[in-house]
Amino acid sequence: MPSVKSVETILMDHPDAGRDHxxxxxxxxxxxxxxxxxxxxxxxxxxLEMPSSKIFGVATFFNMFRFQAKGKYHVMVCRGTACHVKGSGRALDMVTKALKIQPGETTRDKAFSLEVVACMGACGLAPVVNINGQFYAKVSPMKLQRIIEECREKEQTHVHA
Amino acid sequence: MFAIEANGQTIEAKRGETILQSLKRAGINVPTICHMEGLLPSGTCRMCVVEVEGYGGLIPSCSYPVAEGMKIRTNTPDVMTTRKTIIDLLLSNHPDDCLYCARNGNCDLAKLAADNGVRERSYQGGRNRRPKDISSPSIIRDPDKCILCGKCVRMCDEIQGVSAIDFIARGSKAFIGTAFNQGLNVSSCINCGQCILVCPTAALSEHKYVNEVLQALADPDKVVVVQHAPAVSVTIAEEFGFAPGTDFDGKMTAALRRVGFDRVFDTSFTADLTIMEEGSELVDRVQNGGALPMFTSCSPGWVKFVEEFYPEFLPNVSTCKSPQQMMGAIIKSFFAQKEKIDPKNIVSVSLMPCTAKKFECGRPEMGQDFVADVDYVLTTRELAELFRITGVNPAAIEPEAPDTPFGERSSAGKLFGASGGVMEAALRSAVFLLTGEEMQDYTIQALRGMEGSKELRVKVGDLEVGAAVVSSLGQARKLMDEIKAGRKDIHFIEVMTCPGGCINGGGQPIGADKSAIQARMAALYQIDSDDQLRVSHKNEWVQRLYKEFLGKPLGHKSHELLHTHYDKREVLL
Incomplete structure (x- = not known):
């Protein structure tokens, strides 16, 4: 596993950085x-001698940044055009209801986090959901519910064992 | 100067100015929202669009420079429809609770809609419902009413150099908030309330305490005492339709008695007291090698600013409490003893031009034995509300004098309301205290006026004093960075948080332009030149207070009641 860079090292890699960095x-x-x-x-x-309100403003402008640590299961729901046409909106609704979190958030037990992405390049399989790198094709709300329950069960047996 | 054509008439334009500036001078009104006098145009709201012959599309007049030979039209059907559409869209997701709104009667958005003939809803937009932020003791934020003009963000950043708030998220989900969207109370907000003054709607308003004060007034067991700041008497008249600069000092005092206050005191009295304490502190620092330059500590927004952004300068901030807190402290000690009232039964109300004073009175340092020096702070706007609720019309009342023992004031104390006033009052007394002679002419012109930064070198006896006066924290930041970089020729610095001083405070009547603020300032100068008593050290009641109670400036009692200290404050910067 590659070593994780600290914020300090990252900042040191940008000497004399201004706001353009x-x-x-x-x-x-x-x-x-x-x-x-x-x-x-x-x-x-x-x-960078910038107020944190400005940095937060810039960071929230872009979808790529998140402000909570990812959960053990990171659920990415595609909301690209093809997935949208095939009903990814309903799939997303289902996930937010089942997990009680909004996109960008993480459940309090840190088991699940949710992210909305624009396109995963698998339009032929629309609507697509990706959990921890594994693709689930042609998901219906029902199917998605089962997948999430499976993750939950796995998580629970893991805890009990 | 060159000529351009606007709506068929020839008008004059200056090179380098915007179309809007030329039109305004010629008396042609173009509506604006995001435009802020004295700042670079942001051009975001598009309300100010005009047609220019030969230019494609509509041109935003606030940000487009005039050019020779331009033919401008400001009221073609295309322009008028565009304006209406912009207002329509702004209203499409705006709450319809105008009747209950804090800005009912002086809402810029309502005025725009009326002025441009928008009289029915064309679009029903989706609403982003966000909770109100009531966490701050000074300022309430209601994001539902925000139209995202960005003026508060620019005020906080470009004028005050604080940047507590910014745009968060994007597109239809965008809103104004603090870092990490937390409460204003834990942000770097210094409570100055300048954002309220520029907000076109009620998205920003002061945290009101009118009901609490009414409750106290209705309680027969409470002695309700009120003090009013120097800058309130010259602005309250505006709330009742009088021209800026009308002084209501005596009328206001009389009206406050009609409302039911048991005693009416003048904060200018403790401004005189501040001069005695702060002046002595400065002399002490100079003679005994204390931290210099010394900064004034009257302005609570400024004090919080130092605690957050420049904690290394905290030893340089005067230990004097502000005049409001000094008054609060002596009301609940000297006055309470004299009148044999339990301080717990005194409700101390203060009328201020300021929203940060609401925060200041709640600071844990500002009281004794768990009794706060000041209980409630009302802004000038809330005072007008109090008068209206109780049916008292200050305009129709004969003036009355304030109560003893804290009613007499010098006009030097009154000058605290304008930027430069504290310094002017301090120098008048310093000259006397160090040389034993009065100044020939009390007026110090170099310290007067609206400039954000004023400096003066003055000989006080053998001492050459470098005096600096700054108003707005952006200006304060500049000066502090100069001092950090090694500037050593300044000894005493007056800092006012709001541009121009308290007469332009965050609690003052909304909608004042530069000329109105100048008129308020001129009113204070007029009071000063008309007054018999123009120096703080000759205030007899201040002298009596020292003789009967405090002892001497910087004495033991003074330290206990009138001085405090400040600590570094950890907030998200």
Whole structure:
């Protein structure tokens, strides 16, 4: 496993960085830590002499940034054109109801996190959902519910064992 | 200067100015929302579009420079329809609760709709319902009413240099919020309320305490005491339809008695007291090698700003409490003892031009034995509301004098309401205290006026004093960075959080332009030049307070009641 870069090292890789380095820095931090924590945004603010409100504003403008750590099961629902036509909206509704979280959020037990993506390049299989790298093709709300329940069961047996 | 044509008439234009500026000078009105006087145009709202012959499409007049030979039309059907559509769209997701709205009667959005003939809803837009942020003791944010003009963001960033708020998210989901969308109370917000003054709707308003004050007034067991700041008497008249700069000092005092306050005191009295304490503190620092330059501490937004952004300068901030808190402290000590009232039964209300004062009175340092110095702070706007609710019309009342022992004031104390006033009052007394002679002419012109930064080198006895006056925290930041970089020629610095000082405070009547603020300032200068008592050290009641109670400036009692200290504050910067 490659070693995870700390925010400090990332900032050191950008000496004399100005505000034009903000987005690359945030991307690297998200890559290293999986999300942008308050701590890292504050550190970036201090290094770039930018208010954290501005950094938060920039980061929330883009869909790629998340502000909560990913869950054990990271659910990505495709909302690209083909998936939309094939009913991915209903699939997403189902997931938000079942997990009680909105896109970008993580469940309190840190088991699930949800992300909406624009296209995963698998339009022939629409609507597509990806959980931890595994693709699920032509999902219906029913099918998706089963998949999530399976993840939950796996998680529970894992805890009990 | 060159000529351009606007709506068929020839008007003059200056090179380098915007179309909007030329039109305005010629008396041609073009509606704007996001436009802010004195700042670079942002051009986001598109309300100000006009037609220019030979140019494709509509041109935003606020951000487009005039050019020779331009033929402009501001009221073609195309322009008027576009404006109406913009307003229609802004209203499409706006709450319809105007009757209950804090800005009912002075809403810019309602005025735009009326002025441009938008009288029915064309679109029903989806609403982003977001909870109100009531976490701050000073400012309430209601995102539902926000039209995303961005003026508060620019005020907070470009004028105040605080940047507590910014645009969050994108497109139809965008809203204004703090870092991590937390409450304003844990953000870097310094409570100045300048955002409220520029907000076109009620998305930003002050945290009101009118009902609490009414409850206290109705309680027969409470002695309700009120103090009013120097800058309130010259602005409250505007709320009742009078021209900016009308002074209601005596009328307001009389009206406050009609409302039911048991005592009416003048915060300018403790402004005089502040001069005695702060002046002595400065002399002490100079003679005994204390931290210099010394900064004033009257402006609570500024104090919080130092705690957050420049904690290394905290030893340089005067330990004096602000005049409001000094008054609160002596009301609940000296006055309570004298009148034999349990301080717990006194409700101390303060009328301020300021929203940050609401935060200040709740600071844990500001009280003794778990009794707060000041209980409730009302802004000038809330005072007008209080008068209206109780049916008291200050305009129709004969003026009355405030109560003893904290009613007498010098006009130097009154000057605290304008940027430069504290410094002017301090120098008048410093000259006397150090040389034993009064100044020939009390007026110090170099410290007056609306400029954000004023400086003066003055000889006080043998001492050459470098004095600086800044208003707005953007200006304060500039000066502090100069001092950080090694500037050493300044000894005493007055900082006011709001541009121009308290007369332009975040609690003042909404809708004042630059000329209105200048008129308020001129009113204070007029009071000063008309007054018999123009120096703080000659205020007899201040002298009596020292003789009967406090002892001497910087004495033991003063330290206990009138001084405090500030600590570094951890917030999300």
């Amino acid at each position: 903000l987005i690359p820095i945030l991307q690297e931090i998200q890559e290293a830590e999986g999300y942008l924590s308050q701590e890292s945004i504050t550190k970036v603010g201090r290094a």
